[in-house]
Amino acid sequence: MSVVVVGAGPTGLMLAGDLAEAGVPVTILERRTEESNLTRAFAVHARTLELLDLRGLADELVAQGVRVPEVRPHLKGTELVVDLRHPESRFPYVLMVAQARTEALLARRVRRLGVEIVHGAEVTGLTQDAGGVTLSTRDGRTVRADHVVGCDGAHSAVRRLLGVGFSGRSYDTTILLADVRLGRDLPLAINPFVGDEGTALLTPYGDGWYRATVWDRTRRDVPLDEPLGIEEVRDSLRRIAGKGLDVVELRWSTRFLSERRQADRYRVGRVFLAGDAAHVHSPLGAMGMSTGIQDAANLSWKLAAAHDGWAPRWLLDSFQEERHPVGRGTLRITDLMLRLAVPPAPLRLIRPYLAPALLGRPAIARTVRLTLSGLGIAYPVPDGTSGSALAGRRVPDLELTVDGHRRRLYELARGGRFLLLDLSTDGAAAAAGEPWRERIAVVRAEGTAPEGATALLVRPDGYVAFGADRPDTAQVRTALEQWCGAAPSVAV
Known part of the structure; x- marks a missing residue:
């Protein structure tokens, strides 16, 4: 079995690396003729860092970014704090790092694993049958694979060729993006400044530069192709955030029209959609790249199980069942944040009182934190x-x-396999897993697991397949058969 990944962004690179590490033949087709230095995405949330940690990649990326432990919304002189110091995680922050650095890290991994990245390969045709998928490209290539995954962005050719709907809408307000140096330093935090004329989100890179994401009501109808210069960015920030916030230098800027859309289906036969090809949303929350990398981590081991011939019948369908609701939830929370950031006049009057009342409730603050980080x-x-x-x-x-x-x-869970963790004194769960050792890692250890479980079957993406306190041998074997197929030693 082979897989073709269309798109060499963070989602496609993560997926291809996982597949290659699992021994699945994989090729990446990339429309761009050279590697990207795109800086649109700039945040990696805690759960995504955990997934990178499961691959031994997190520490290298963390060393290249700045750790931001909180969000500090500024509403007409009132400063609030949303704590991102996650007690649940080894990564109690959101990491600010340019997308190009994340892509470079993932690209080094796929090259180390021998994955071919074909640049200048724009997909123009797709057909599939019972035996596989055939892709054609603008330069005359024809590529055949058992499965194809479209990770080719918001304007996905794979999604269009499948005829899958991209339900949703575009927002009315054009967003200004710029990397700026300010006349004064801001707190080490994500700093949203909320005013009557819009919202400006200022996020530190840690070197004196900030990513400015600006929703300005007065600039909502400016054409997307009109150049965005320092004077316009400076004027928007002064009106929204106050005169004390001055832009002294600009190194990159663009305008774009944000959308709120989701693919109606993430799977059509042998073809899957992931990342921006499956969902796009407001940049508030900075969840886009993290959500796409999580899509890849969810799908990769399922395709690898299909390659190895032991995937349960329901396993590939579970990508849609698990990740489509997550994508839908991401659209809802980012849409809500944008509506609060750029609301109609009646809501603007009560917003300075509403936001502190909501974020001051510990249960709401915790829900926001766990949702943004992906830990929930x-x-x-x-x-x-x-x-x-x-x-x-x-x-x-x-x-x-x-x-x-x-x-x-x-x-212990690195390597892309299931992990059967036995924390009991008698080792019964580990003994039950012995026939599956070709497919899973079996570890006996001392420690404490959630809910007092003494046996955990951990999926390759770091979620529990099965967990119980002192399960009997039959329960463990049943869980292994359901998730990992019949034991190799007894398979017919």
Whole structure:
């Protein structure tokens, strides 16, 4: 089995790297003729850093960015604080790092694993049958694969050729994006300035520069192709954020029209959609790149299981069932944030009182934090599995003792395989998993798991497939058969 990934952005690179590491033949087709230095995306949230940690990549990326521990909204002189110091994670912050650096890290990985990236390969045709998918490109190539994944952005050719709807709408207000140096430093935080004429979001790069994302009512009808200069950015920020916030230098700028859209389906036969090809939304929350990388982490191991011949019948369909609701939720929260940032006049009058009242409630602040970071994502129990109380929940990076040595769970779970963790004294769960050792890692350890579980079957994307306190051998074997197929030693 082979896979073609269309698009060499963060989503496509993450997916291709995972597939190659699992031994799946994979090729990337990229419309661009050279590597991108795009800087539109600039944030990596905690759950995405955890997924990179599961691949041994997080620390290298963290070293290149700046750790931002909070959001500080400014509303007419009132400054609020939304804490992002996640106690649940090894990454208690949002990492600010240019998209180009994230792409470069993921590109080095795919090259190290021998993945071919074909540049200048614009997909113009797609057909599929019972045996595979055929792609054609503008330069006359024809490529055949068992599966294709469209990671080719908001204007996805794969999605268009599939005939999949992209439901939603465009926002009325044009967004200004710019990298600026200011006349004074701001707190080490994501700094939204909310005024009557719009909202300006200022995020530090850590070197004296800030990414400015500006919704300015007075500039809403300016054509997208009109150049955006320093005077316009300076004027917008002064009117929205106050005269004390001055732009002294600009190195990059653009306008774009934000959209709120989602693909009606993420799977059509042997073809899948992920990243911006599946969902686009307001940049408020900076969730786009992180959501796409999470799509890739969810799909990659399922395609690898299909390649190895033991994927349950329902497994590939679970990509739609798990990630489509996550994409829908991302659209809803970013839409809500944009409506609060650029509301009609009646809401603007009460906004300075409404926001503190809401964010001052610990339960609401916690929900916002877990939603933005991705740490609150949980998946439904798939049909065809018996489930358990922990099934579908994110697995924290547990501190464990293995053979007398301290180890982190995310280190033990690297390699893209299921992990069967046995924390019992008798090792019964580990013994039950022995026949599956070709497909899973089996680890006996000392430590404490959520809900007091002594056995955890951890999916390759860091979510629980099965977990229980002192399960019997039959329960463990049933979970392994449901998720990992019949044991190789007894398969017919």
